[in-house]
Amino acid sequence: MQTIDLSKVGLRETNKMLQAQSAETNQTSWEIVNPRGSHAIACGLNAPIEVTIKGSTGYYCAGMNQQATVNIHGSAGPGTGENIMSGKIVIEGDASQYLGATGQGGLIVVKGNASSRCGISMKGVNIVVQGSIGHMSAFMGQSGNLVVCGDAGDALGDSCYEARFFVRGKVKSLGADCIKKEMREEHITFLRGLLDEAGIDADPSEFTRYGSARKLYNFHVDNAGAY
Amino acid sequence: MCGIVGLFLKDRSLEPRLGEMLTAMLITMTDRGPDSAGIAIYGGETPGRSKMTVQSDDPDKAFSDLGAKLQDAAGGPVNVTVKSTHAVLDIPAGSTAKVRAALNEMGIRVMSFGDSLEIYKEVGLPKDVAARFELAKMSGTHGIGHTRMATESAVTTMGAHPFNTGPDQCLVHNGSLSNHNSLRRKLRREGIHIETENDTEVGAAYLTWKMQNGATLGEALESSLQDLDGFFTFVVGTKDGFGVVRDPIACKPAVMAETDQYVAFGSEYRALVDLPGIETARVWEPEPATVYFWSHNDTPTATEKAA
Numbered sequence: 001m002q003t004i005d006l007s008k009v010g011l012r013e014t015n016k017m018l019q020a021q022s023a024e025t026n027q028t029s030w031e032i033v034n035p036r037g038s039h040a041i042a043c044g045l046n047a048p049i050e051v052t053i054k055g056s057t058g059y060y061c062a063g064m065n066q067q068a069t070v071n072i073h074g075s076a077g078p079g080t081g082e083n084i085m086s087g088k089i090v091i092e093g094d095a096s097q098y099l100g101a102t103g104q105g106g107l108i109v110v111k112g113n114a115s116s117r118c119g120i121s122m123k124g125v126n127i128v129v130q131g132s133i134g135h136m137s138a139f140m141g142q143s144g145n146l147v148v149c150g151d152a153g154d155a156l157g158d159s160c161y162e163a164r165f166f167v168r169g170k171v172k173s174l175g176a177d178c179i180k181k182e183m184r185e186e187h188i189t190f191l192r193g194l195l196d197e198a199g200i201d202a203d204p205s206e207f208t209r210y211g212s213a214r215k216l217y218n219f220h221v222d223n224a225g226a227y
Numbered sequence: 228m229c230g231i232v233g234l235f236l237k238d239r240s241l242e243p244r245l246g247e248m249l250t251a252m253l254i255t256m257t258d259r260g261p262d263s264a265g266i267a268i269y270g271g272e273t274p275g276r277s278k279m280t281v282q283s284d285d286p287d288k289a290f291s292d293l294g295a296k297l298q299d300a301a302g303g304p305v306n307v308t309v310k311s312t313h314a315v316l317d318i319p320a321g322s323t324a325k326v327r328a329a330l331n332e333m334g335i336r337v338m339s340f341g342d343s344l345e346i347y348k349e350v351g352l353p354k355d356v357a358a359r360f361e362l363a364k365m366s367g368t369h370g371i372g373h374t375r376m377a378t379e380s381a382v383t384t385m386g387a388h389p390f391n392t393g394p395d396q397c398l399v400h401n402g403s404l405s406n407h408n409s410l411r412r413k414l415r416r417e418g419i420h421i422e423t424e425n426d427t428e429v430g431a432a433y434l435t436w437k438m439q440n441g442a443t444l445g446e447a448l449e450s451s452l453q454d455l456d457g458f459f460t461f462v463v464g465t466k467d468g469f470g471v472v473r474d475p476i477a478c479k480p481a482v483m484a485e486t487d488q489y490v491a492f493g494s495e496y497r498a499l500v501d502l503p504g505i506e507t508a509r510v511w512e513p514e515p516a517t518v519y520f521w522s523h524n525d526t527p528t529a530t531e532k533a534a
Contacts, residue, residue, distance in 0.1 A: 037498075059495075093510075094510075097477075
């Protein structure tokens, strides 16, 4: 295990070291101490390494992640895991707004709550939140899955495409073109697998599925007057 | 951008360290707002006396003999404590209006008035502004600070935050208001004095106007959610405590921390990391369109707004 004291080593050096790890590295386990809410910690990683951050992080932690596993032993600031491509991010505390925005793959797990705009414009990432999420989550979500064990705020899935949402609690309101959908056996099986992968103990049959009504996909002549 | 910090002490033994803690928080927020900085501090009150903080670009001239010059208007002794470009006037209670009129004639700007509140703000890096006013040496019960990255109006002392909204009341803002021009015209027609082209000053004037018409600060903040268009995280200071409200979109960041010793506000968690006991504090983000208050007089309240 390599330990980096961020307050001594500095952000650029820390990220440079982590980004320099290749697929064949034998230094696969890293620990970052004294994060002190700094921005952009462990961004742009592209190797199958595990990085554990001992404390809370600021903006854009683990952004653009590929292959790596990043554990945050604290809460995470805005834009955590932005544009994640693959790998895994686990947040032990809460996550601030626009978690996993535009994420294209991989998995993000939040043990606490996630704030507004969780998974905005998601494009393939899977996000599992043990608590609740804020308003405008998964706005324009294109693909991937957002799983919420608690409640969802206003305008869930507004203008969504093919992203899927599974919510166990209440949804304050659904966004434009987002509707409740039937929870079929295939969805329960899929959700069980995702919850297992996220290490969260919840009964998939208690969730409701939401997704696109597909009415906003294409130009509709009846809407011509609106342009 | 802009950065906001706030600290409300529950543990009175920390009061001598309020300025020091708040200054460290303020300086951490420099890269959110390097243009100007300001702080509002509630340093306690003296029975029978009121306070005004005033500012002049030519302090040597403006503040010399100021106490004596104001004595007639104040109807009693006026003590002047000069701190760089600012001075705190200790005046007889009830003389604020007359002293203000006299100051106007002398071309001296009033930054704040009340019994306990002092406001210090200037153009420059937060660390320089803090050093100029020796903010770290100040003690008090609670205070709020602001680092400004200007978007809507010029970088000037009067465009810096906090803004004084009423006796012992002040406002800081992160965000931008988009209907401030029309609202400024409306408020001016209502007879509200607005000095600059700054959007936040309009927000502050709006709260003043609402309260002059009978609203409580809480009610004024509630109605701001209807009448102000734009992005805002507001932190307001009152004699007894502070309040927080975010617009319904809530894209401007806000983090709160609470322990047995204090309630703290920061635009980012970074601003809070050196506070005592932060590792075990309750840390959370205030909900959108919800007015929060902490007061030395009663229990904390959060009023949900049907947004």
